Amino acid sequence: MEMSEAALKKIPGGVTAAKGFKAASTAAGIKYKDRKDMAMIYSQAPCRSAGTFTTNVVKAAPVKWDKDQVTGGAAAHAVVINAGIANACTGEEGMAYCSRTAAAAAQVLGIPQESVLVASTGVIGKQLPMDRIEAGVKAMAPLLDGSVQSGTDASRAIMTTDTKNKEVAVQVELGGVQVTIGGMCKGSGMIHPNMCTMLGFVTTDAAISKELLQEALSQDIKDTYNMISVDGDTSTNDTVLVLANGLAGNPEITEKNSDYMAFCKALNYINETLSKKMAGDGEGCTALFEVTVKGAATKDQARVLAKSVITSSLTKAAIFGHDANWGRILCAMGYSGADFDPEKVDLFFESTAGRMQIIKDGVAVDYSEEEATKILSEPEVTAIADIKMGDARATAWGCDLTYDYVKINADYRS
Amino acid sequence: MEMSEAALKKIPGGVTAAKGFKAASTAAGIKYKDRKDMAMIYSQAPCRSAGTFTTNVVKAAPVKWDKDQVTGGAAAHAVVINAGIANACTGEEGMAYCSRTAAAAAQVLGIPQESVLVASTGVIGKQLPMDRIEAGVKAMAPLLDGSVQSGTDASRAIMTTDTKNKEVAVQVELGGVQVTIGGMCKGSGMIHPNMCTMLGFVTTDAAISKELLQEALSQDIKDTYNMISVDGDTSTNDTVLVLANGLAGNPEITEKNSDYMAFCKALNYINETLSKKMAGDGEGCTALFEVTVKGAATKDQARVLAKSVITSSLTKAAIFGHDANWGRILCAMGYSGADFDPEKVDLFFESTAGRMQIIKDGVAVDYSEEEATKILSEPEVTAIADIKMGDARATAWGCDLTYDYVKINADYRS
Numbered sequence: 001m002e003m004s005e006a007a008l009k010k011i012p013g014g015v016t017a018a019k020g021f022k023a024a025s026t027a028a029g030i031k032y033k034d035r036k037d038m039a040m041i042y043s044q045a046p047c048r049s050a051g052t053f054t055t056n057v058v059k060a061a062p063v064k065w066d067k068d069q070v071t072g073g074a075a076a077h078a079v080v081i082n083a084g085i086a087n088a089c090t091g092e093e094g095m096a097y098c099s100r101t102a103a104a105a106a107q108v109l110g111i112p113q114e115s116v117l118v119a120s121t122g123v124i125g126k127q128l129p130m131d132r133i134e135a136g137v138k139a140m141a142p143l144l145d146g147s148v149q150s151g152t153d154a155s156r157a158i159m160t161t162d163t164k165n166k167e168v169a170v171q172v173e174l175g176g177v178q179v180t181i182g183g184m185c186k187g188s189g190m191i192h193p194n195m196c197t198m199l200g201f202v203t204t205d206a207a208i209s210k211e212l213l214q215e216a217l218s219q220d221i222k223d224t225y226n227m228i229s230v231d232g233d234t235s236t237n238d239t240v241l242v243l244a245n246g247l248a249g250n251p252e253i254t255e256k257n258s259d260y261m262a263f264c265k266a267l268n269y270i271n272e273t274l275s276k277k278m279a280g281d282g283e284g285c286t287a288l289f290e291v292t293v294k295g296a297a298t299k300d301q302a303r304v305l306a307k308s309v310i311t312s313s314l315t316k317a318a319i320f321g322h323d324a325n326w327g328r329i330l331c332a333m334g335y336s337g338a339d340f341d342p343e344k345v346d347l348f349f350e351s352t353a354g355r356m357q358i359i360k361d362g363v364a365v366d367y368s369e370e371e372a373t374k375i376l377s378e379p380e381v382t383a384i385a386d387i388k389m390g391d392a393r394a395t396a397w398g399c400d401l402t403y404d405y406v407k408i409n410a411d412y413r414s
Numbered sequence: 415m416e417m418s419e420a421a422l423k424k425i426p427g428g429v430t431a432a433k434g435f436k437a438a439s440t441a442a443g444i445k446y447k448d449r450k451d452m453a454m455i456y457s458q459a460p461c462r463s464a465g466t467f468t469t470n471v472v473k474a475a476p477v478k479w480d481k482d483q484v485t486g487g488a489a490a491h492a493v494v495i496n497a498g499i500a501n502a503c504t505g506e507e508g509m510a511y512c513s514r515t516a517a518a519a520a521q522v523l524g525i526p527q528e529s530v531l532v533a534s535t536g537v538i539g540k541q542l543p544m545d546r547i548e549a550g551v552k553a554m555a556p557l558l559d560g561s562v563q564s565g566t567d568a569s570r571a572i573m574t575t576d577t578k579n580k581e582v583a584v585q586v587e588l589g590g591v592q593v594t595i596g597g598m599c600k601g602s603g604m605i606h607p608n609m610c611t612m613l614g615f616v617t618t619d620a621a622i623s624k625e626l627l628q629e630a631l632s633q634d635i636k637d638t639y640n641m642i643s644v645d646g647d648t649s650t651n652d653t654v655l656v657l658a659n660g661l662a663g664n665p666e667i668t669e670k671n672s673d674y675m676a677f678c679k680a681l682n683y684i685n686e687t688l689s690k691k692m693a694g695d696g697e698g699c700t701a702l703f704e705v706t707v708k709g710a711a712t713k714d715q716a717r718v719l720a721k722s723v724i725t726s727s728l729t730k731a732a733i734f735g736h737d738a739n740w741g742r743i744l745c746a747m748g749y750s751g752a753d754f755d756p757e758k759v760d761l762f763f764e765s766t767a768g769r770m771q772i773i774k775d776g777v778a779v780d781y782s783e784e785e786a787t788k789i790l791s792e793p794e795v796t797a798i799a800d801i802k803m804g805d806a807r808a809t810a811w812g813c814d815l816t817y818d819y820v821k822i823n824a825d826y827r828s
Binding site for chain 2: 055056057058059086088089090091123124125235236313314317318320321323325326327328330331333334335336338339340342343359361362363364401402403405406407408409410411
């Protein structure tokens, strides 16, 4: 992305920020008590859609449903999302529930069944309580609303072990017309997107061809969702959907011109922000851990190295302990599968508390452990490794490994 | 291994079980106080050696030293091991310390320097206190002893975060002559051998050619050390050494005859036993978690699937919680990279408390959660997945993910 940062204007809100998008949410009683657990996104105009889905061989039923609709080319009009049960490993019964959910929404919204996308997150292997899902769909339709608050409520309704709701919106000028992109997502365990139980939903009023919308998304996830990890577990349900309804009125983007680049930049801002929010709210975590590898020969090499570090359990535990255990970082780079010369690596730690060099040419410099611990005690800490092979760089985002991660996952189902 | 189990006779001891092998240990004060932290293995006769070493790009100095000696073909006569400092990421200074350690041992033992192998485990990035290492070598030489106790003491001296020492010995008849193989190893974090900060040392009085000794080891680690994981972190120091001094007097094994098969079987017993001991004593763990994948099309496919499950943080946390969260097992199989049909998978849990089927054809059977929790509450639990594609099978060993793993690794250096 070569354009200047100034072209982007951050605004409040999420999936309802763009023109013509509405959201609703409700407490359907799927698993949780005393909280909302279903959400709906609806566009006044039919949308072009793009999607990226889990690479896990075990794909949840909603992933299969959405993939069929998005690649089939039907216009997308609405998304129905539930938290609590993932509808994964549910066989034919689970597939039938996707179509019943879509049918229920289609009927109450007066749109085609194939224009309804569905997404689920939660426990694997349990069947959805279809009566409650259908009742939830009916309850949400009359509540659809384009306010910022209704988008925020939706972003809360899709949370599972997340501690914070996650949404972001931005505006960019395309062909002299102001276009808005907004999104929401949820984490926060089984997060090792490839593509990416994260669910992400991005809405925009930009006019853009379906082909370029998909390409923009497919390219961008490599540097955003696919560069985060909470626990190395690639979920059965990972889904990112982008809906574009064209209501901004910009000249339709049909080629890779400057408008396309500007759109990609805005999309990147949304996806990177949502990705960092997911990593920073990983199950049980106390810190966002950012790792940049620079001086790489290729972008792919930089990505593999950065991702290996944020995925290392030992490194993550050291970050929790505010311990500058740089040997574990070098070790994780070493087993990543990417080649480099360990004796050329420089390593730096950085946070709002300062920046310091830890390794020069593969060997520790004479640094203060006390100072390093101070830097590593902030809620966002960065490690920067320079491998001195070229000009490529990549950044990955993870989090520390804590007692609470274990606690959450030792009794998640109970 | 087609032979009957009866051909193997388990005996007490470890590295001193085979004829002509002695061990010693001492408190050199490298890092720990009030405990031994150095060990020495010595053979009365020069040995043929075989070794497998970490695949990590970042290789500790002792790994480089041993690789040179083992592949260079020099006879091996002694091994010097220290715990507390890994001598990894230590540059040229670290390499010089390997040769100084070997020189010190060579002098006091009256053997060539290149016949001394060295191994280190502990913190990465710190230099060894050479004066203490040299003093330790000198202190150990006169203590060398062939008793079971002295082997056991050595296996204790090499421990880091291990809670139990690990040794095993077995006898097998080769060409009518009784041959002994014994071994010791240590874990217990940064364990994801590929080959394998595990260190493993196997001694035998068998007469076998160097080529076949190496081949027997290289093949066997694929089903033993390389099938365990504590935390997914492949160490910089992983080393397994086998020393064979030929003192049993069996007809030398120079071809793949029935004696070779019997030797391989005994070696497999040693390596599998040591591997399971490491997995079952993983940092902070409360249970050994064994995963068998059967019905695979190929052995490799079975290995990839089994290893992916024992490596999954979410599955490991569920085992800690005694939670039959089978969705995580299927999920981990799904992202392993191996292909299979999730809708054909049968899954069983097994322990001394019983055996039960959890999934049939990819969907949960009507099992009792209470009963499943009972089975999963034992110190050794097994999951068996049948993917119904062929006849191949593989087993991997891991452990649960616990609060104590986080605790140990958040402040390992302090």
